[in-house]
Amino acid sequence: MIFLKKTYLLNGNLYEKKIKVVFSFCLTILVIIYSSTYINTFPVNEGWGIMYVEQIFQGKFPYRDFYYYLPPLNLLIDALFWKISFGYLIIYRIFWLLQRVLIVLLVFNKLCDYFRITTSFIACILSVFLATASTYDLLGDYNQTAALLAVVMAYFTTNFVEQNDEGAKLRNLGYAGGILGLMFLTKQTIFLASTIVHFITLATLCWKEK
Helix, strand or coil: CHHHHHHHHHHHHHHHHHHHHHHHHHHHHHHHHHCHHHCCCCCHHHHHHHHHHHHHHCCCCECCCECCCCCCHHHHHHHHHHHHCCCCHHHHHHHHHHHHHHHHHHHHHHHCCCCCHHHHHHHHHHHHHHHCCCCCCCCCCHHHHHHHHHHHHHHHHHHHHHCCCHHHHHHHHHHHHHHHHHHHCCCHHHHHHHHHHHHHHHHHHHHHCC
16 A cells, blocks of 8 residues: 555646646747747837947947946846847847746746646746736846846745755755845846845745744
């Protein structure tokens, strides 16, 4: 009976993993298709970002030699993506598209820890549509980078609550603080909003777990 029970649990976990892989693939395809509207467009922010990066490659320093209206993190990411794109806009956009795919998959994986797989899948489908509903939604924008950092921070925040080892709890809390510092380097208002949201989340989890 014990052997049969273990076999049943093993098969059940294997089945769930296969379903997660299939749903993750479907979400990836959905993000790619729904973001294909950018292929025939050239957003103003994207042009400015590339222009700033080109000035850096010419030896100019941001804030000193040219005006840049944000903290430097997204500018550095732009520079990295543009450099390894070898000047091809389509490759540059693919890197930003992969970042968006990563965000959705991370959210889906985390939601599966607390909700049913199908519920998490439906929620992520809706999030793909809602994320692109705004006219200010851009693949290569600092808001998307901030969203990725917020999701990664949520992983460390939940790990802080769920860990029993005191050392592991402190490490996760430290990692979350580091990510929060990176969010300050995207935009100060996003940093403030994320601090408030994650403080409420952390306080709620700590109260729930006593």
